Amino acid sequence: MEKKSQKNRAAMPETSKILSKQRIFFGLTLIVFAGVLTLSFISYLMNWKADQSQAGTFLDKTIKSSNIFGKLGDWLGNIFIFESIGVASFIIAFLFVVLGTMILKKKIFKPWMTFGHSLFFICWLPILLGAITRGNGNGGVLSGVYGYQIMDSLSAIIGNAGLWVVLLVSIALYFILEFNLRPSSIKAKLNMINENTIGKVKSMMPNSDQEFDADEELEEELHEEEQNITVNEVSSPKKSAEVVKKNTIIQEAQETQPIAEVEKIVTPNQTSFDDNKESAPTLNLNISTTPSIPTIKPEDAFDAPVSSFSTSSSSFSSSPAEPDEIKFKVEVAPVIDIVDEADKQSQDLVDKHGLYDHRLDLAKFQMPPIDLLKEYGNEEISINKEELEENKNKIVGLLKTFNVGIAEIKATIGPTVTLYEIVPEAGIRVASIKKLQDDIALNLSALGIRIIAPMPGKGTIGIEVPRKNPTMVSMRSVIASQKFQNTDMDLPVVFGKTISNEVFMADLSKMPHLLMAGATGQGKSVGINAILTSLLYKKHPSELKFVMVDPKKVELSLYSKIERHYLAKLPDSDDAIITDTNKVINTLNSLCVEMDQRYDLLKNAFCKNLKEYNKKFTERKLNPENGHRYLPYIVLVVDEFADLIMTAGKEVELPIARLAQLARAVGIHLIVATQRPSVNVITGMIKANFPARAAFRVISSVDSRTILDSTGADQLIGKGDMLYFNGNEILRLQCAFVDTPEVERLAEFIGEQKGYASAFLLPEYVSDEATSTVGTFDPNEKDALFEDAARIIVSTQQGSTSMLQRQLKLGYNRAGRIMDQLEASGIVGGFNGAKAREVLISDLYSLEQFLEDLRN
Numbered sequence: 081m082e083k084k085s086q087k088n089r090a091a092m093p094e095t096s097k098i099l100s101k102q103r104i105f106f107g108l109t110l111i112v113f114a115g116v117l118t119l120s121f122i123s124y125l126m127n128w129k130a131d132q133s134q135a136g137t138f139l140d141k142t143i144k145s146s147n148i149f150g151k152l153g154d155w156l157g158n159i160f161i162f163e164s165i166g167v168a169s170f171i172i173a174f175l176f177v178v179l180g181t182m183i184l185k186k187k188i189f190k191p192w193m194t195f196g197h198s199l200f201f202i203c204w205l206p207i208l209l210g211a212i213t214r215g216n217g218n219g220g221v222l223s224g225v226y227g228y229q230i231m232d233s234l235s236a237i238i239g240n241a242g243l244w245v246v247l248l249v250s251i252a253l254y255f256i257l258e259f260n261l262r263p264s265s266i267k268a269k270l271n272m273i274n275e276n277t278i279g280k281v282k283s284m285m286p287n288s289d290q291e292f293d294a295d296e297e298l299e300e301e302l303h304e305e306e307q308n309i310t311v312n313e314v315s316s317p318k319k320s321a322e323v324v325k326k327n328t329i330i331q332e333a334q335e336t337q338p339i340a341e342v343e344k345i346v347t348p349n350q351t352s353f354d355d356n357k358e359s360a361p362t363l364n365l366n367i368s369t370t371p372s373i374p375t376i377k378p379e380d381a382f383d384a385p386v387s388s389f390s391t392s393s394s395s396f397s398s399s400p401a402e403p404d405e406i407k408f409k410v411e412v413a414p415v416i417d418i419v420d421e422a423d424k425q426s427q428d429l430v431d432k433h434g435l436y437d438h439r440l441d442l443a444k445f446q447m448p449p450i451d452l453l454k455e456y457g458n459e460e461i462s463i464n465k466e467e468l469e470e471n472k473n474k475i476v477g478l479l480k481t482f483n484v485g486i487a488e489i490k491a492t493i494g495p496t497v498t499l500y501e502i503v504p505e506a507g508i509r510v511a512s513i514k515k516l517q518d519d520i521a522l523n524l525s526a527l528g529i530r531i532i533a534p535m536p537g538k539g540t541i542g543i544e545v546p547r548k549n550p551t552m553v554s555m556r557s558v559i560a561s562q563k564f565q566n567t568d569m570d571l572p573v574v575f576g577k578t579i580s581n582e583v584f585m586a587d588l589s590k591m592p593h594l595l596m597a598g599a600t601g602q603g604k605s606v607g608i609n610a611i612l613t614s615l616l617y618k619k620h621p622s623e624l625k626f627v628m629v630d631p632k633k634v635e636l637s638l639y640s641k642i643e644r645h646y647l648a649k650l651p652d653s654d655d656a657i658i659t660d661t662n663k664v665i666n667t668l669n670s671l672c673v674e675m676d677q678r679y680d681l682l683k684n685a686f687c688k689n690l691k692e693y694n695k696k697f698t699e700r701k702l703n704p705e706n707g708h709r710y711l712p713y714i715v716l717v718v719d720e721f722a723d724l725i726m727t728a729g730k731e732v733e734l735p736i737a738r739l740a741q742l743a744r745a746v747g748i749h750l751i752v753a754t755q756r757p758s759v760n761v762i763t764g765m766i767k768a769n770f771p772a773r774a775a776f777r778v779i780s781s782v783d784s785r786t787i788l789d790s791t792g793a794d795q796l797i798g799k800g801d802m803l804y805f806n807g808n809e810i811l812r813l814q815c816a817f818v819d820t821p822e823v824e825r826l827a828e829f830i831g832e833q834k835g836y837a838s839a840f841l842l843p844e845y846v847s848d849e850a851t852s853t854v855g856t857f858d859p860n861e862k863d864a865l866f867e868d869a870a871r872i873i874v875s876t877q878q879g880s881t882s883m884l885q886r887q888l889k890l891g892y893n894r895a896g897r898i899m900d901q902l903e904a905s906g907i908v909g910g911f912n913g914a915k916a917r918e919v920l921i922s923d924l925y926s927l928e929q930f931l932e933d934l935r936n
């Protein structure tokens with residue numbers, strides 16, 4: 081058996097070789113024959129009249145034929161063309177070619193389709209030509225005898241008109257069927273024309289041909305494989321192809337895809353499909369899945385008919401529902417906003433109560449009117465031409481004597497000084513002019529000459545020369561200025577005017593701390609008053625609090641009248657304006673506690689700065705029950721810092737440095753003034769954290785360097801003449817003048833209005849010594865409300881001083897004292913920053929036992 085099968089297998093190639101030789105022989109013979117036929121027919125058509133009489137005289141050598149293939153050619157032409165079907169005989173020659181290629185296995189033509197088309201035209205064309213020529217003259221040869229006779233018989237039966245109807249209808253049907261020219265496809269194509277560019281339509285044309293070919297191919301293959309599939313059944317994928325064509329985006333994929341897909345799936349190996357008929361069952365199985373169009377992109381699917389997506393049909397015969405009528409809609413589900421519960425709650429609260437109004441406690445508070453400030457007469461800059469000319473001549477003359485040529489000179493008159501800007505001639509060194517400062521001062525016989533070489537950003541050299549009759553800058557004029565009135569700065573400070581007579585303002589919240597220096601009598605106190613006045617004219621008491629430290633005891637005492645409006649103090653202190661050095665230390669440390677508490681609040685509220693935090697609080701997004709409150713700005717003003725450093729040293733320096741480093745974000749800003757800006761007062765640590773500096777006239781250039789890191793402050797003329805350094809450049813300003821009576825009037829105006837119950841209370845600061853006293857609790861010295869307070873604390877399990885204040889209607893001092901006693905007795909834990917103290921007794925029953933023990 082084994083051997084036999086091996087033999088068979090060995091014989092197989094041999095057989096196939098013979099078969100292929102036979103195929104080549106027969107195939108080529110048929111093609112050559114077709115060629116002979118064609119040439120014979122052509123030759124016959126050219127000579128048929130002459131040769132027709134010679135038909136049938138094959139053996140008569142005397143009779144010559146004009147046909148290219150002689151008498152054989154004549155005979156073939158006569159048989160096929162004249163006596164049969166006329167010029168349609170060429171189709172028969174063509175069919176021999178098709179047959180030949182089939183035998184040679186060359187898939188040049190689709191045999192069955194070609195035979196079908198050929199058959200149609202073999203029937204139709206002779207009748208048409210017969211109808212046209214009616215056998216007249218030479219025309220009879222075109223239709224052939226059969227063509228003419230069939231036409232004649234038809235004409236006799238259905239009439240001439242009927243004949244034409246049959247001819248035209250049959251050709252029309254042929255085209256409709258073959259080129260798929262049905263109304264639906266015509267409509268689809270029209271739609272496509274509307275929707276697409278002309279280019280798209282163009283691209284469609286070859287595709288439809290392709291589709292046509294592909295369908296033919298499919299049909300042919302189905303026939304070849306003798307599958308029980310009719311042409312109608314095969315039209316199913318066609319239908320789906322048509323529908324999908326409606327979608328212009330899908331079209332390109334679809335037009336080529338279905339058949340291509342069939343081929344791809346059905347014949348994983350294309351050559352084996354051609355050669356092996358065993359692949360037929362696979363064809364049937366896979367064709368059923370062709371309606372699924374895997375190539376449709378998701379984004380293209382919006383307009384695609386449902387049938388385009390169906391993969392469930394088991395075969396072509398299970399035709400899908402009319403795809404034209406099925407609309408497929410795809411909706412993208414809307415993204416549902418997840419509303420934050422907290423936001424909703426705060427929105428509800430705002431809807432119910434409106435935004436939180438921090439001004440509500442002092443709703444009737446009136447901002448001070450401008451009239452409180454004195455008018456100092458005409459503040460117009462008077463131009464003294466003589467003085468200007470004289471100074472100019474002196475400058476030019478002096479520079480000439482030192483061989484410094486000037487190309488140009490310009491004067492700008494300010495309230496106190498005139499700025500002469502000179503453009504030196506080319507080749508003059510800037511340093512050589514700078515060296516002449518003292519000589520120019522001597523020559524002009526004036527104090528306070530300052531040379532700015534070069535002027536930043538101007539390319540000139542500036543010489544500031546004090547005016548003989550300076551103009552005073554009143555506080556009233558700068559407060560009344562549009563610049564100040566319309567400012568949107570958080571803490572606007574109007575210093576005065578620049579040398580070009582412009583109102584100069586800066587935002588304290590941006591500075592964020594200011595260091596001021598100036599020798600006695602040079603306008604430092606006036607400067608502080610100007611700063612405080614500007615803030616008082618802009619901020620409501622609920623928005624701003626001052627912590628005033630005044631070791632000289634007299635400078636800031638004027639402001640004691642505004643204690644219940646604008647001042648902050650320690651809970652246990654009587655005076656809001658701190659003059660005692662020991663209290664200063666506690667106050668500064670208390671401010672540090674306030675700063676830490678504020679940072680905790682900001683952290684819990686997820687805010688980066690005070691402004692953000694207050695905005696959130698105003699929008700009721702922060703719950704006061706959790707310790708949140710509206711946070712006013714706090715401005716610490718220290719007049720005479722040198723004095724503090726002399727007496728308290730590091731104890732003052734450390735909290736000041738800490739505040740300066742950290743407090744800006746939580747709205748605590750420092751203004752520190754000193755007469756003696758020596759390095760032991762303004763240490764490196766302090767200086768590094770005070771970017772903004774204001775220098776009035778100082779005694780020495782060393783002091784000037786200490787405060788400004790440059791000379792110049794020692795050259796000022798006093799009386800509010802100042803230099804302001806904002807971290808980048810030094811500006812010469814004339815400080816606005818505000819006299820003591822004006823400040824008094826302002827303080828009185830504010831003080832007379834309804835204020836808060838007390839000054840703003842800073843957090844209690846328990847120094848190390850004080851902490852030790854907390855530990856020694858004497859039951860005999862306990863507060864009368866101690867037990868009540870303990871019950872409240874234990875029942876609520878909240879160790880909060882402010883809660884005791886509210887519940888027992890106590891002042892902060894007393895509530896704080898009771899809390900200390902509760903801590904000392906062991907009912908509550910130690911101070912815990914912004915958080916409430918820990919309650920160490922868990923229930924009222926245990927507390928009563930504890931109190932009983934204390935009593936005994």
Ligand SMILES: Nc1ncnc2c1ncn2[C@@H]1O[C@H](COP(=O)(O)OP(=O)(O)OP(=O)(O)O)[C@@H](O)[C@H]1O
Pocket residue numbers: 552553598599600601602603604605606607755799800801814815816817818
């Ligand atoms: N901006 C100004 N415009 C006009 N004159 C001024 C100005 N500032 C100060 N003066 C004058 O200088 C005098 C002293 O000013 P101020 O009291 O401010 O000096 P000071 O530096 O505070 O001195 P001290 O440190 O001794 O208190 C004022 O009485 C006033 O006459």
